Amino acid sequence: MSLKIDQDHSRFRGIVRGRIRQNLRKYISQGELIGRKGKDVVSIPIPQIDIPRFRFGDKQQGGTGQGQGEPGDPVGGEPGDEPGEGRQAGEGAGEHLLEVDVTLDELAAILGEELELPDIRDKGKSKIINEKDRYTGVRRVGPESLRHFRRTYREALKRQISMGAYAKDRPLIVPIPDDKRYRSWKTEAEPVANAVIIYMMDVSGSMGDEQKEIVRIESFWIDAWLQRQYKGLESRYIIHDAMAREVDRDTFFHTRESGGTMISSAYKLCAQLIDDHYPPEEWNIYPFHFSDGDNWSMDDTMACVELIKQKILPRVNMFAYGQVESPYGSGQFIKDLRDHFSKDGRVVTSEIRDKDAIVGSIKDFLGKGN
Amino acid sequence: MSEFALKTALPAYLRAEQERIQKVAAEQGLDFFPIVFEILTYDQMNEIAAYGGFPNRFPHWRFGMEYERLSKSYEYGLSKIYEMVINNNPSYAYLLEGNSLVDQKLVMAHVCGHVDFFKNNFAFRSTDLDTGGTTTDPVARRKDYDPNRRWIDKMANHGSRIRRHVARQGINKIEEFIDHCLSLENLIDPHAAFRGRPVRPDPDAEEKATEIPRLRAKDYMESFINPEEYLEQQRKKIEAEKEKAKKFPEKPERDVLKWLLDHAPLERWEHDVLEVVREEAYYFVPQMQTKIMNEGWATYWHSRLMTEKILDASEIIDYADNAAGVLATAKGQLNPYKLGVELFRNVEERWDRGQFGKEWEDCDDLDAKKNWNLRLGLGKKKIFEVRALYNDVTFIDEFLTPDFCRDHKLFSFSWSNRNERYEIETREFKQVKEKLLFQLTNAGSPFIYVEDANFENRGELLLKHDHQGLDLRVDYAREVMKSLVRIWKRPVNLNTIGEGKPMMMRFDGREHTTRHLRKE
Numbered sequence: 110m111s112l113k114i115d116q117d118h119s120r121f122r123g124i125v126r127g128r129i130r131q132n133l134r135k136y137i138s139q140g141e142l143i144g145r146k147g148k149d150v151v152s153i154p155i156p157q158i159d160i161p162r163f164r165f166g167d168k169q170q171g172g173t174g175q176g177q178g179e180p181g182d183p184v185g186g187e188p189g190d191e192p193g194e195g196r197q198a199g200e201g202a203g204e205h206l207l208e209v210d211v212t213l214d215e216l217a218a219i220l221g222e223e224l225e226l227p228d229i230r231d232k233g234k235s236k237i238i239n240e241k242d243r244y245t246g247v248r249r250v251g252p253e254s255l256r257h258f259r260r261t262y263r264e265a266l267k268r269q270i271s272m273g274a275y276a277k278d279r280p281l282i283v284p285i286p287d288d289k290r291y292r293s294w295k296t297e298a299e300p301v302a303n304a305v306i307i308y309m310m311d312v313s314g315s316m317g318d319e320q321k322e323i324v325r326i327e328s329f330w331i332d333a334w335l336q337r338q339y340k341g342l343e344s345r346y347i348i349h350d351a352m353a354r355e356v357d358r359d360t361f362f363h364t365r366e367s368g369g370t371m372i373s374s375a376y377k378l379c380a381q382l383i384d385d386h387y388p389p390e391e392w393n394i395y396p397f398h399f400s401d402g403d404n405w406s407m408d409d410t411m412a413c414v415e416l417i418k419q420k421i422l423p424r425v426n427m428f429a430y431g432q433v434e435s436p437y438g439s440g441q442f443i444k445d446l447r448d449h450f451s452k453d454g455r456v457v458t459s460e461i462r463d464k465d466a467i468v469g470s471i472k473d474f475l476g477k478g479n
Numbered sequence: 480m481s482e483f484a485l486k487t488a489l490p491a492y493l494r495a496e497q498e499r500i501q502k503v504a505a506e507q508g509l510d511f512f513p514i515v516f517e518i519l520t521y522d523q524m525n526e527i528a529a530y531g532g533f534p535n536r537f538p539h540w541r542f543g544m545e546y547e548r549l550s551k552s553y554e555y556g557l558s559k560i561y562e563m564v565i566n567n568n569p570s571y572a573y574l575l576e577g578n579s580l581v582d583q584k585l586v587m588a589h590v591c592g593h594v595d596f597f598k599n600n601f602a603f604r605s606t607d608l609d610t611g612g613t614t615t616d617p618v619a620r621r622k623d624y625d626p627n628r629r630w631i632d633k634m635a636n637h638g639s640r641i642r643r644h645v646a647r648q649g650i651n652k653i654e655e656f657i658d659h660c661l662s663l664e665n666l667i668d669p670h671a672a673f674r675g676r677p678v679r680p681d682p683d684a685e686e687k688a689t690e691i692p693r694l695r696a697k698d699y700m701e702s703f704i705n706p707e708e709y710l711e712q713q714r715k716k717i718e719a720e721k722e723k724a725k726k727f728p729e730k731p732e733r734d735v736l737k738w739l740l741d742h743a744p745l746e747r748w749e750h751d752v753l754e755v756v757r758e759e760a761y762y763f764v765p766q767m768q769t770k771i772m773n774e775g776w777a778t779y780w781h782s783r784l785m786t787e788k789i790l791d792a793s794e795i796i797d798y799a800d801n802a803a804g805v806l807a808t809a810k811g812q813l814n815p816y817k818l819g820v821e822l823f824r825n826v827e828e829r830w831d832r833g834q835f836g837k838e839w840e841d842c843d844d845l846d847a848k849k850n851w852n853l854r855l856g857l858g859k860k861k862i863f864e865v866r867a868l869y870n871d872v873t874f875i876d877e878f879l880t881p882d883f884c885r886d887h888k889l890f891s892f893s894w895s896n897r898n899e900r901y902e903i904e905t906r907e908f909k910q911v912k913e914k915l916l917f918q919l920t921n922a923g924s925p926f927i928y929v930e931d932a933n934f935e936n937r938g939e940l941l942l943k944h945d946h947q948g949l950d951l952r953v954d955y956a957r958e959v960m961k962s963l964v965r966i967w968k969r970p971v972n973l974n975t976i977g978e979g980k981p982m983m984m985r986f987d988g989r990e991h992t993t994r995h996l997r998k999e
Contacts, residue, residue: 113526114525114529114546117539117542117546118543121546124540161955162924162955162959163924163951164924165950166950170918170949171891172891173892173918174812174813174891175887176888177888178903180902180904183900184902
């Protein structure tokens with residue numbers, strides 16, 4: 110039976126979706142989402158929509174309760190929990206958190222809509238299909254190496270029993286060619302991962318937890334967006350101080366080194382990675398580099414510029430550099446990059462001052478549709 | 480009547496139980512409307528609960544939100560609705576499919592208590608449709624009292640009225656307007672039904688010349704006792720009074736919604752929507768006014784009926800388990816079921832033992848008080864009287880005693896800024912009672928009046944918040960003022976007090992302003 114409430118419910122969901130959109134910036138900055146990321150669903154806690162009424166300020170009011178305790182003891186329950194009394198059901202007090210499940214895809218759609226991100230132009234590289242064999246069935250002919258022993262035995266047993274050739278006290282089973290069964294396979298086409306994001310991050314002493322949190326949140330949204338654009342998406346992670354090395358995602362976000370900073374080391378490794386694994390004819394390549402903009406020396410900065418020009422830019426869709434503000438960094442690097450690449454649309458730079466600036470910088474990075 | 484009626488009738492064994500339970504309830508003196516039980520799946524239960532008990536209500540996302548909350552908390556196993564009963568004649572009550580037999584019996588007994596309360600408590604007289612929502616004498620009633628309370632039909636009519644407007648105007652337009660109306664839902668006068676009809680001045684009466692009262696005097700003394708200047712002064716005073724009486728409204732009006740319906744420049748559909756919202760708001764008033772009593776009374780009766788008459792030995796553990804859940808006080812919160820039932824029991828005991836009246840009050844001897852028992856046996860009579868003539872406020876005011884407060888460990892709490900949490904404030908009887916009464920008064924909402932509908936002679940609306948110690952939440956108040964402007968179509972002013980200073984909030988359709996007033 111279809112319920113009458115369905116209509117009202119879908120209205121509510123629609124409003125909630127609208128609400129998510131309005132408040133999207135807030136949710137991004139809170140960075141709450143990532144902690145709640147499931148397999149493909151993101152739970153977004155949203156407050157129930159409170160219909161405004163004339164009412165008293167929350168905390169002034171207090172109330173009455175029942176139970177143990179001396180004056181001055183906390184009233185049971187979570188802090189901020191409002192113990193209520195005599196309220197009508199549904200006349201709920203305060204903000205109830207309601208979790209709304211949004212698929213990653215939907216979330217990316219909302220993100221794209223909100224930030225007016227253009228879809229990424231297809232470079233004609235996304236058609237590559239891999240063929241893969243999967244063993245799915247059994248058939249009567251095939252090479253001996255694929256003989257299915259158990260099925261063959263069973264067939265032989267069945268035949269011998271039905272022919273009366275099976276003796277209980279001497280259970281000898283001899284298969285004849287007709288009994289033989291072989292594994293068979295199907296060839297399936299599957300799309301190859303055709304885009305790769307190479308995240309690079311400065312983990313030198315000047316990058317604090319707050320800076321890393323910003324990178325973490327930003328990379329989540331970049332992932333979400335590119336995931337929507339490409340069928341298969343790979344991510345690689347490089348950390349560097351004076352040396353660079355490739356790490357897994359977890360290490361990437363939790364490593365803290367103390368050394369100096371040689372950005373060129375990361376770019377070298379990045380170029381190496383592309384050389385070894387990602388031929389540019391087949392891959393859409395997105396290197397993202399985050400740092401606080403403090404490089405070891407001007408010489409190294411010049412080396413970086415050369416690396417980008419010679420080794421990286423010719424092979425990638427875009428090169429993105431995000432500079433997070435830290436109390437220690439000079440922030441010089443972004444200026445140097447801008448000096449050299451101000452005319453090249455493929456190099457995108459963005460300054461991320463604090464969490465609230467994340468949204469703007471995502472727009473900087475992805476707004477060009479490269 | 481209900482669309483589920485055919486599919487949801489009780490199976491035979493539950494019908495038999497219903498007959499048995501109603502029989503023993505009636506023997507105990509309960510007097511209820513006919514009760515129609517229906518049995519619902521949890522989905523149907525959540526839907527009907529989301530609609531406040533009415534299967535056919537007007538469409539609005541708020542009910543969808545409530546549905547989502549209910550079904551999510553059911554799915555996560557946080558809560559489930561055992562029963563629901565509608566103040567209607569006949570009363571409809573819903574049972575949840577799949578509950579155990581003991582639970583169903585408990586719910587039926589509980590429902591008998593509620594329906595008795597609906598029928599007999601004076602506050603619910605305001606929901607009698609045949610007296611037009613007004614009763615002159617809420618207490619007296621005839622023996623064959625059988626009022627028209629077909630609210631299920633009425634709400635369904637409201638639903639189709641609104642649906643018709645939706646069909647004409649589009650859902651977005653109507654829903655947006657309903658949002659505004661719901662913001663004003665609590666701006667009604669909970670006692671409206673008992674105010675009687677307003678006395679209208681006779682329109683045919685001739686207007687008399689202003690008559691100035693004179694002091695009696697002999698002719699030759701007249702000019703001394705009633706000198707010309709004095710008469711002039713009196714005349715001015717009277718005319719000023721008359722001028723004041725022309726104020727609009729004459730007296731501050733509590734029923735803001737009624738005022739808007741009568742005087743705001745509304746289109747027909749807007750009028751219709753606002754009227755529906757207001758009527759439904761009034762329907763729910765008595766339930767808010769008697770939450771503690773109503774639940775207490777129903778709990779009192781289910782526990783007596785179940786333990787004395789209905790249960791057999793094999794069911795007692797299940798029953799006790801469930802009843803304990805109903806009466807549990809979690810995390811120091813007041814549970815209306817528990818507070819209500821304990822107060823009723825306390826009243827019954829006190830009147831049985833004669834622990835009331837002057838002699839009892841005057842007695843200082845603790846020992847004597849403890850063993851005080853006049854064996855009057857008036858308890859049962861008293862609680863039946865109480866269930867008819869009180870609401871939560873008067874019930875607590877009259878029957879909450881210091882002894883009860885102490886025995887049941889009541890306390891009041893307040894927010895501590897220093898520790899950022901709610902803390903127990905005191906266990907002093909007087910303060911606890913005061914706070915409890917404050918929470919119950921006007922359902923915990925602020926008092927708002929229409930003060931002047933032609934404020935500053937500019938056709939602006941002036942509302943006054945009768946400040947009783949608590950400030951309004953400013954962000955909410957601003958939103959509500961937007962809704963008021965939407966309906967009044969002219970700027971709206973609100974006279975209130977914030978942080979001890981009188982102030983005037985104003986919304987002119989574009990921006991909010993706040994102006995501090997000098998203390999009068």
